[in-house]
Amino acid sequence: MSTGTRTLTGRLGVGSIVFMVVAAAAPLTVIAGTVPLGLAAGNGAAFPTTFALCMAVLLLFAVGFCAMSRHVPNAGAFYSYVARGLGRAPGLGAAFLALVTYTAVQLAVFGYIGAVIDGLVQHWGGPALPWWLWSVVVLGIVGVLGYRHIELSGKVLGVLLVAEVAIVLVFDAVVVARGETLSTAFLQPSQFVSGSLGIAIMFAIASFIGFEATAVFRDEARDPERTIPRATYTALLVIGVFYTLSAWAVVSAWGDDAAVEAAGADPGNMIVTTITTILGPVGGDIAQVLLMTSLFAAILSFHNVLARYWFALGNARSVPAACGRSHPRHGSPHVASLTQSGIALILLAVFALAGMDPVAQVFAWMAGTATLGVLALMALTCAAVLVFFRRDRPDTRPWNTLIAPALGLAGLLACLWLTVSNFPTLIGGSPALAAGIGAVLVLAFAVGALWSRKPATAPVAA
Structure with a gap:
């Protein structure tokens, strides 16, 4: 039996990749879900500035990430970078950690979208059905799109993203045009450090999850050495500016004190x-x-990312080799896509049988897990960048290979420490639950590192 082709095809440009990763960040969902929480539990009316601060930290990360991208020809993103810089064991540990992390964020959004669709159906006079039924329907649609050529997903995401961003920008423009109570809290240092800055940073940094996935689409990019760095910077700037501007517009629409009060009284419906x-x-x-469509776009984006992680690991023989096969006609990681769909279906069934609440439990717990995991992965990647350029010296530019990555690592470690310190708050659960989730992430990394001792028939990173 033929093993089939083991390469992906596509001609994605900067715009298509930006649509993929910005859709994963789910801009409207962040404005609707994270902004009220940041206002109420974080640093109040100055919360919009926190997005700008986190964007600055992530831009420092992106400098080293993009500098190394031309020296890592694999589509495994964090996995390939860490393996190239720190070795096979940390690399495979990062790969397994990434699988758990991105699966968690996808499951979080599955829970949220199930609740949102159920609410909309009942609002329009339809029947009340279990949230997980709608989640499974969405899973089926995502599975079909993930099986097909990547450019089909890119077109779908482009349409959905333009729609969700457009309504928020119209809202922003109307608020500015009215000019009645435009907030100035974001300009006041005393306001910025008021309340709980640590919780504010934690919520804000979680909102950027997804931008770093640009390198996952390397094999399907038109000109990877140029397209991936440009897409990374563009996606990060678009997300950061959009979040900062729109959060400020929300505060301005109410007025500083009234916005904080409204966010605390009804965060779920504030936006x-x-x-x-x-x-x-x-x-x-x-x-x-x-x-609803914003959530769907996020699920589809993370599904595509996960499928390409499975594909890269299949080609490295770190998971069953069949996952590294590509479809002869669609040029897609079809086996990897089906694998991820199957895993998501099993876990949704577990959540449904356990009677878990789709928002308070599935969304909160899984989103918190993903935030912690992504921060750990980015910190590992920053360390890998520093080691790689100091050891191999393919590029000797100080800013790109040393200063920016070191500053980025310091910022990410600070964010990681704040997230760990406030983790029970992030997941809305107990310290015991927080410890259990942290243990799962550590175990995922450890299993991957130990699995690396198994003889491989293909290299982890070229």
Whole structure:
């Protein structure tokens, strides 16, 4: 039996890849979910500035990440970078950690979208059905798109992303045009450090999950050495500016004190209420529908990322080799895509049988897990960049290979420490649950590192 082709094909440009990773960040979902939490539990009306701070830290990370991208010809992203810089064992540990991390964030969004669709159906007079039923329907659609050529997913994500960003930008423009209570809290250092800055940073950094996945699409990029760095910087800047501007507009729509009060009173409905007030009932209804499509876009984006992790590991023979096969017609990682769909279906079944709440438990716990995992992966990648350029010296530019990565590592470690310190708050659970989730992530890394001792028939990184 033929093993089939083991390469991916595509001609994705900067725009297509940016759509992929910005959709994964789910901009409207962040504005609807994270901003109220940051206002209420973080540093109040100055929370928009926290997005800008986190963007600066991640831009430092991106400098080294992009400098190393031309020397890592694999599509494994974190996995390939860590393996190239720190060795096979940490690399495979990072790969297994990435699988758990991105699966967690995908499951978080599956829970959220199930609840959102159920609410919309009942709002329009439909029957009340279990949240997981809607999640399984979404899983089926995502599975079909993930099986097909990557450019089909890119087109779908492009349309959905433009729609969700457009309504928020219209809202922003109307708030600015009214100019009644434009907030200045973001300019005041005393406001920025008020409240709980640590919790604010934790919520803000979690909102950027997904931008770093640009390197996963390397094999399907038109000109990887140029496309991947440009897409990384573009995605990060677009996300950061959008979050900062839109969070400021939300605060301005209410006024500083009233915004914090509204966020604390009803964080779940604050954004829809705000958009309805500014744009009218039709705008509010559209926002609710676009929140659903925003979640769908995020699920599809993370599915594509996960499929390419499985594909890279299959080619390295670190998981069954069949995962490294590509479809002869679609040029997609079809076996890897089906594998991820199957895993998601099994875990959704476990959550459903356990009677877990889709938002308070599935979303909160899984999103918290993903935040912790991604921060650990980015810190490992920064360390790998520093070691790689000091050891092999293919590039000797101080800013790109030493200063920016070192500053990025320091910033990421600070964010990681804040996240660990406030982890029970992030997941909305107990310290025991937080410890259990942390143990799962550590175990995933350890299993991957130990698995690396198994003889491989293909190299981890070329």
